[in-house]
Amino acid sequence: MSATVSPHVLAENPPSQFWRWRGYDIHYVQAGTSQGKPPLLLVHGFGASTDHWRKNITVLQQDFSVWAIDLLGFGRSPKAPIVYSGTLWRDQLRDxxxxxxxxxxxLAGNSLGGYASLCAAAQCPEVAKGLILLNSAGPFSDQVKAQPSPWKKALRKVLFSPLSTQLIFQYxxxxATIRKTLQKVYVNQEAVTERLIDEIQRPANDPGAAKVFAAVFNTPEGAKVDHLLEELDRPLLMIWGEKDPWIRARERGAKxxxxxxxxxxxxxxxxHCPHDDTPELVNPLIRDWLHQTF
Known part of the structure; x- marks a missing residue:
């Protein structure tokens, strides 16, 4: 399907608010009113935050009540010393x-946030009217991992040692690393601004951020995407950034x-982040789908 182009206007983020959950102050923002449609909850990807949705909130709040939340471990939410998993974030979204x-x-989620949103919509259907996934992460059952050889096990142990993960995180x-990574995964190079780099770097300087970085790469394996999709009984909109170097969009979309x-x-x-890379394409797709579906 082709996308309709619509201009977007940049604006400051809505004011920060906090919700107490399991002893932690979770950060979120809200803008707009419902106007008879279900609220829209935006869920960021790995290393991002509510800030990553500013170009979308600015436009979508004109038609909907729009919420965005920082998953525990990211953004302005605490960097808690706990076990991170899709189940944890599913429960956070549900509550x-x-x-x-x-x-x-x-629910609308990008990358890691897409997987968490899919878990919530499939496993807690009472909280979801529908689901929007943008370059969503998560494993399928047929992605069988070969048993690593002894030397690969030893190498992994070294790579994921506390010292190694600390050095990788600092890098x-x-x-410069954030800028280079963004330039690799964005098509619109003008979207890679100093402000965007600030928004990604800021949470990485919070106390405990390095331990979260290490913990997320050692999360317990969660529910498989195909099983979740088979449980899902809500309308689903998939938006793929086809130039994502980390995901083979057409192959993954077919699955x-x-x-x-x-x-x-x-x-x-x-x-990889079409909502921020090309919001002039994504915002009309989300707006029109919500109006047509609900």
Whole structure:
């Protein structure tokens, strides 16, 4: 399907708010009113935050009540010394919807946030009216991992030692590294601004951020995407940035379609974060799908 182009206007983020969950102050923002449609809850990807949705909130708040949340371990939420998993973030989203938004929502997630949103919509259907996934992460059952050889096991042990992960983290949070990574995964190079780099680097300087970085790479293996899709009984919109160097969008999209044949999908000339890379394409797709579906 082709996408309609619509201009977007940059604006400051809505004011920060906090919700107490399991002893932690979780950060979120909210803008707009419902106007008869379900609320929209935006869930960021790895290393990102509510800031990553500013170009979308600015536009979508004109038609919907829009919420965005920082997953525990990211953004302005605490960097807790706990075990991170899709189950943890699923429960965070479920409880946030029940306790703060107080009505079922349409979840929209990018990358890691897409996997967490899929877990919530599939396994806690009472909190979800629908689901929007943008270059969503998560393993399929047929992605069988070969048993590593002894030397590979030893290498992995070294690479994921506390010292190694600390050194890798210090390298990845450098401005030059963040800029280079973004330039690799964005099609629109003008979107890679100093402000965006600031927004990604800032949480990485929080106490405990290095331990979260290490913990996320050692999360317990969660539910498989195909199993979640088979459980899902809500409308699904898939938006793919086809130029994403980390995901083979067409191949991955075909697998989603195989397990959820009634989904609506779009492939865009965009990268791993199409909502921020090419918001002028993504915002109309989300807005029109929500109006047509609900």
């Amino acid at each position: 946030f919807i029940n306790e703060v938004i107080s009505e079922p929502v349409v 990845t949070k450098r401005r 989603f379609k195989q397990h959820c044949p009634n989904l609506v999908e779009y492939y865009l000339e965009s990268g």
